[in-house]
Amino acid sequence: MDVERIQKINSLALDLLKQGLAADREEAVTQAEKIFRHKDSEDHFQSIRKNVGETGSLSTGMSTPAAQTSSLSQDSIQAILQQNTTFVVGKFKEFGEKIAALEKEINSLKTKQLYGNSAPRGGDAPIRDGNTGATITPPPDQARGMKQEQGASTSHPRVGNYKNDDVSIEKIFYMGSK
Structure with a gap:
């Protein structure tokens, strides 16, 4: 065997493995060798046919092996x-299942996003889970904590709950008797 033929067999074996037509490397190599042997035998038969056709003496025994090899090649x-x-x-079925799973996940994320944004505005509105379809209400402690945080933030001086006398410039910077 020459190096070029071995390289062709190896590349064909790798292609057979990638396509899933062979279970392991050895099987792929044997299949590739069979394909190349079959190809070489067809080339050999074609050259014999040409030689015999040129001489004009075609025997019937030579045509039957060629027919058998072509039927084997068809099989x-x-x-x-x-x-x-x-x-x-x-592969198409696998990709279809993956696409369906991704669409389902996208829809569940959309519903979570929709209900996640509207829940703080509505107060204690129940949230519907996209995967199971069940409604989820936030725990009462969590809801109370959010209301207390909102109440504490309204009395903060930066929010605007102060009087002008509390922050007058004269009160802060004037040093002396009035």
Whole structure:
């Protein structure tokens, strides 16, 4: 075997592995060798046909092996095509399932976003879970904590709950008797 043929067999074996037509590396190599042997034998038969056709002495014994190899090649082609179609159909189904799962996840995130933004405005509005469809109400302690935080923030001086006398300039900077 020459180096070029070995490289072709290895590349074909890798392609067979990638396509899922072979279970392991050894099986892929044997299949690739069979394909190249079959291809070489077809080339050999074609060259014999040309030589015999040129001389004009075609024997009937030579035509039957060529017919058998072509039928074998049809069977192997059918098997390979069947494996390819099952592989492709399986991949399409897998991708379809992944797409459906992603769409479901997107829809659940949209509903969580929608109810997550509207819940603080509405107070103690129940939140509907996108995955199970059940309504979830926030715990009362959490709701009270949010109301207390809102109440504490309104009395903060930066919010505007102060009088002019509390922050008058004369009160702060004047140093002396009035």
